[in-house]
Amino acid sequence: MRGGWSLRLRLTLAAAGLTGIALVVGALLLTTVVSQSRIAATDAVLSGTAEQVSALVAEDRVPPVLAADEPGEVVQLVDASGRVVATSPNASRTLPVLAPAALRETPDGAATRDDAAYGSGPVRVLVDTVPTGERVVTALPLDTIEGALDALRLSLGVVVPLLTLALGLVTWVVLGRALRPVEELRAGAARVSDVGGPGTLPVPAAQEIAALARTLNAMLDRLDASAQRQSSFVADAAHELRSPIAALRTSLEVARAHPEAYEDAELTADLEHEVIRLQELVDDLLVLARVGAAPLEVRDVDLAGVARAAAGEVEVRGEGRAVVDPSAVGRVVRNLVDNARRFARDRVVVEVRDGVVTVDDDGPGIAAPDRERVFERFTRLGSARGRDSGGTGLGLAIAREIAREHGGDVTLGDSELGGLRATVTLPVPGSGG
Amino acid sequence: MVRILVVEDEAVLARALRRGLQAEGFAVDVAPDGETGLRLALEGDHDVVVLDLMLPRRSGIDVLRTMRHEEVWTPVLVLSARGTDDDVTHGLDVGADDYLPKPFAFSVLVARLRALLRRGAPPRPAVLQVGTLTLDPASREVRQDGRDVELTTRETALLEQLMRRPGEVLTKIELRDHVWDAVGDDLNVVEVYVSYLRRKLGREAIETVRGVGYRVVGR
Structure with missing residues (x-):
């Protein structure tokens, strides 16, 4: 696994981290908003008191003791020299909220200050100038707000990590459950590859992973089928090779044990026949193994010319072109013509038009139900089509595989000559193939 | 004279067997397909039959089964390119007396034929x-x-x-x-x-x- 960290751990950390950050940002925003709204409320109280006092000053009815609205609120009326003219009962006339020097530098308005004479900690102080030139100073300690904020900060400091942790745990567990089918799939795949053979993966309940498992199973089945085809092909090939080898060996052993047994030239003709058969078989096996292994070199060719070159002395009628690899298509035509000549009574006709070659014979033909079967490797139909009638049993299989590699096909049908008609279809110029 | 029927569709192998067995002193008849082979075998004037299994027109197994069904007890030696354990077992159980996978040594074939001839042809029904x-x-x-x-x-x-x-x-x-x-x-x-x-x-x-x-x- 890359970096050593499992997907589960990475996803859990990412989820928990993002949630933690979101919670912290939220908490900060919350405390800011709360403190600002509390300060705004305090300011409203302070300015209300200041207005009352300035109204009393305007009416010249300033009482010796000023009334404050809130508990803990201090209000003082200070003259231009800095002397306290009147104060709320919870403050002293000799101790102004703000020292005279500080008051002189303070413009009208509200501010949070640490140098107020009353209250511990930050104090909200509002200064206002009445028309007579005296100044109203009202103050309210912020410690209640600060306390509330501290409580909020503390609870957030505890709640946020706890929430983050809980979310991380839940994510961890849920991801573990969600990823278990993946692990099951992996274990199943490991079992299949251990036995090195066919097998199926467990299909989990989770939809996406079930689809993956089903797709993988389909792939395994296809691979298995192809491996089986391959191994039965190899077994068939070995079997086909064994027959000429057996004939060669027996002929040679008989000739050695009884040199007089064979008539003149009989033995060499027989051996040659078998060796040629072996060679044809090996050639065809190689061709079959190569089909699809290398890219085709297709070009626009004179199909009739290719067919004429491949058909030998058999007559080729018509003209046509096709976009093909000429040597490969030559092989297709040669195989079909060889096949036709093997079974024809006396006539084989090749006809060409654009993208199509037909090979007709006047032989016995092939019954419709058997026409697909003869394309299988090493299939020879019984009766007349025995092993010694020649051919490797691979000619039609090769012809079809080459045609299909070009995007075409080889099919069998009835011939007007009374025998079999093999039709090769191939891509034509301009078809984009 | 001992008379041997060879049922074999491959001309070269059939000729080698005919020449070789004749040189060994046997009279040899060759059948190139299962149908001819069965017809000759049922006539019953052969002392031993050498039978290929993959034959045109009628399989060797079929020839063998029909022979035994018709109570023809001529010893049969099967020659086949199919040489797996299953093939051999099946061939013998159907009623063959011996089974030789191809390719084989000609001397071994002759020795086995002699061994079969020693045993004669009493009824040996598979069933x-x-x-x-x-x-x-x-x-x-x-x-x-x-x-x-x-x-x-x-x-x-x-x-x-x-x-x-x-x-x-x-x-x-x-x-x-x-x-x-x-x-x-x-x-x-x-x-x-x-x-x-x-x-x-x-x-x-x-x-x-x-x-x-x-x-x-x-x-």
Whole structure:
């Protein structure tokens, strides 16, 4: 696994981290908003008191003791020299909220200050100038707000990590459950590859992973089928090779044990026949193994010319072109013509038009139900089509595989000559193939 | 003169066998396909048949089965390019007397043919039959009047022993020594198993010959 960290751990950390950050940002925003709204409320109280006092000053009815609205609120009326003219009962006339020097530098308005004479900690102080030139100073300690904020900060400091942790745990567990089918799939795949053979993966309940498992199973089945085809092909090939080898060996052993047994030239003709058969078989096996292994070199060719070159002395009628690899298509035509000549009574006709070659014979033909079967490797139909009638049993299989590699096909049908008609279809110029 | 029938569709191998076997002093007939091979084999004037299995027109297995069905007991040596254990087992169980996978050594073929000729051609049915009772030693299937009969391994072995020599009386000692591995003095076991067989096959299936033993007689 890359970096050593499992997907589960990475996803859990990412989820928990993002949630933690979101919670912290939220908490900060919350405390800011709360403190600002509390300060705004305090300011409203302070300015209300200041207005009352300035109204009393305007009416010249300033009482010796000023009334404050809130508990803990201090209000003082200070003259231009800095002397306290009147104060709320919870403050002293000799101790102004703000020292005279500080008051002189303070413009009208509200501010949070640490140098107020009353209250511990930050104090909200509002200064206002009445028309007579005296100044109203009202103050309210912020410690209640600060306390509330501290409580909020503390609870957030505890709640946020706890929430983050809980979310991380839940994510961890849920991801573990969600990823278990993946692990099951992996274990199943490991079992299949251990036995090195066919097998199926467990299909989990989770939809996406079930689809993956089903797709993988389909792939395994296809691979298995192809491996089986391959191994039965190899077994068939070995079997086909064994027959000429057996004939060669027996002929040679008989000739050695009884040199007089064979008539003149009989033995060499027989051996040659078998060796040629072996060679044809090996050639065809190689061709079959190569089909699809290398890219085709297709070009626009004179199909009739290719067919004429491949058909030998058999007559080729018509003209046509096709976009093909000429040597490969030559092989297709040669195989079909060889096949036709093997079974024809006396006539084989090749006809060409654009993208199509037909090979007709006047032989016995092939019954419709058997026409697909003869394309299988090493299939020879019984009766007349025995092993010694020649051919490797691979000619039609090769012809079809080459045609299909070009995007075409080889099919069998009835011939007007009374025998079999093999039709090769191939891509034509301009078809984009 | 010993006469050999070679059923082989590959001309070169068939010719090699004809030339070689003639040189070894046999008279040889060659059949190039299963149909001709069967026709010649059924005429029964050959001392041994060399039979390929993959033949045009009629498979070798089919030729073999038909020969045995028609009670032609000429020894058959099968020559086949199919040489797996399963192929050999099947060929022998269908009624072949020997099986030689291709390619083979010609000297070995000749030696095996001589061995087959020494044995002669007594009836050697692959499936034993007495009257309506049949027993296939390969599959251990027992049928009576065309119906399957379920027998235990020991019961089948006892019945096979009796059916191999139909009409002949077999003593209890003989049966015990051939059917039971441990040879003891107790001959009752034979009586007990004969009674089991009678229960399944009917009283008359096995006759008791007083003081001698038992026999199976076709009805």
